[in-house]
Structure formats: C-alpha cells, structure tokens
Amino acid sequence: xxxxxxxxxxxxxxxxxxxxxxxxxxxxxxxxxxxxxxxxxxxxxxxxxxxxxxxxxxxxxxxxxxxxxxxxxxxxxxxxxxxxxxxxxxxxxxxxxxxxxxxxxxxxxxxxxxxxxxxxxxxxxxxxxxxxxxxxxxxxxxxxxxxxxxxxxxxxxxxxxxxxxxxxxxxxxxxxxxxxxxxxxxxxxxxxxxxxxxx
Numbered sequence: 001x002x003x004x005x006x007x008x009x010x011x012x013x014x015x016x017x018x019x020x021x022x023x024x025x026x027x028x029x030x031x032x033x034x035x036x037x038x039x040x041x042x043x044x045x046x047x048x049x050x051x052x053x054x055x056x057x058x059x060x061x062x063x064x065x066x067x068x069x070x071x072x073x074x075x076x077x078x079x080x081x082x083x084x085x086x087x088x089x090x091x092x093x094x095x096x097x098x099x100x101x102x103x104x105x106x107x108x109x110x111x112x113x114x115x116x117x118x119x120x121x122x123x124x125x126x127x128x129x130x131x132x133x134x135x136x137x138x139x140x141x142x143x144x145x146x147x148x149x150x151x152x153x154x155x156x157x158x159x160x161x162x163x164x165x166x167x168x169x170x171x172x173x174x175x176x177x178x179x180x181x182x183x184x185x186x187x188x189x190x191x192x193x194x195x196x197x198x199x
Contacts, residue, residue, distance in 0.1 A: 056124070057181065058124065058183065059163075061115050067184055071093070082094045087197075087198070090106055090108050104118075113188040114192075126141060128141070130178050130179060134147055141160055145159060146159055152196070164186055167182075168189050168190060
C-alpha cells in the first residue's frame with residue numbers, strides 16, 4: 001500500500017472511531033438552535049456527530065468547502081487545519097470550525113477535488129450516509145446509483161453520478177456497511193477508487 005492510501009485509511013479509521021471524543025467541544029456540545037441534537041445513522045454502525053451547521057454533503061461540497069475552491073484562499077481564511085502533501089499535485093487536508101474532525105479534503109493543483117467523511121452526519125441530499133448498508137443505498141437511489149468494483153477486484157463501492165461529479169460510498173475495512181462517503185469530480189474520485197492513486 002502506498003503512502004497516500006495509508007494516510008487516507010488511517011484518517012478514515014481515526015475519524016470513524018475517534019470522532020465522538022474529538023468533536024465534543026463547545027460548538028458540538030449544544031444542540032442546534034430550535035431543536036434537539038441530531039441523531040446518528042440507524043443501527044449500531046452510525047457514529048453520532050452533532051453539528052450546528054447544515055448536515056448535507058453534496059457533489060458541490062459542504063459549507064465553504066466547495067468543489068473547485070482554492071487551497072490558498074481556504075487556508076488564508078482559516079478554514080484549513082492541517083495539510084499532508086501527496087504526489088502529482090495532490091494535497092490532503094483537515095478542516096477547522098464545526099466541520100473539524102468530520103471532513104477530509106483533497107486538492108489537486110491547488111483546487112478542491114474531493115470532500116469526504118467517515119461520520120454520520122453529514123448525509124447526501126438523498127439522505128444516504130456512513131453506517132448504512134449497500135442495500136439501504138440501493139433502496140434510496142434505485143436506478144440512479146450502482147454497485148461497482150475497483151479494477152483490482154478487491155473492493156466494492158456504491159456510485160451515484162450527478163453530471164460530471166459523483167457521490168461514492170466505500171466499505172469499512174473492519175465492519176459491514178459504508179465506512180466512507182466522498183464527493184467530487186468523477187475524474188478524481190471515481191478514478192482513484194477504480195485505479196488507485198497514481199503514485
């Protein structure tokens with residue numbers, strides 16, 4: 001396994017198991033104005049993360065983390081918490097604020113090309129999230145989505161196309177169900193799943 005894959009796997013596992021402890025600060029401690037705290041995904045697989053912002057991660061991104069956004073601009077405005085340079089012009093980052101510990105980003109040549117999460121919420125606009133089974137995704141998306149395998153044939157994911165962008169739900173390495181949900185251009189997100197990172 002190459003270094004970027006190890007980094008992403010480690011980050012996804014860390015988010016999936018440590019998020020309740022890392023987002024317990026003041027911003028996440030209180031329920032959003034006018035309502036109760038958000039619930040986790042159905043069943044024991046969901047990881048509850050309470051937010052005071054919209055819970056939706058779409059192919060456009062989430063909050064200020066919009067596909068195509070500039071890494072320099074997000075950094076300058078205090079929205080990037082850490083960076084991990086990869087290869088071929090790809091940089092992986094964490095985020096700040098109420099999304100900290102929830103979203104991971106990937107930039108290629110300084111532009112945001114992937115937003116991902118190992119927690120629930122956020123959910124897709126259709127209501128899909130980490131912790132669900134592929135059968136539940138099929139029930140939500142029907143003919144709009146499909147179960148795919150990578151080129152090596154050793155991993156499967158659920159793919160939903162929205163124009164030139166995708167929602168991709170990949171399995172968890174330890175437990176059944178969706179372990180990671182990511183969005184972005186098919187040329188980056190889907191290609192990386194099918195072929196693996198280029199270095």
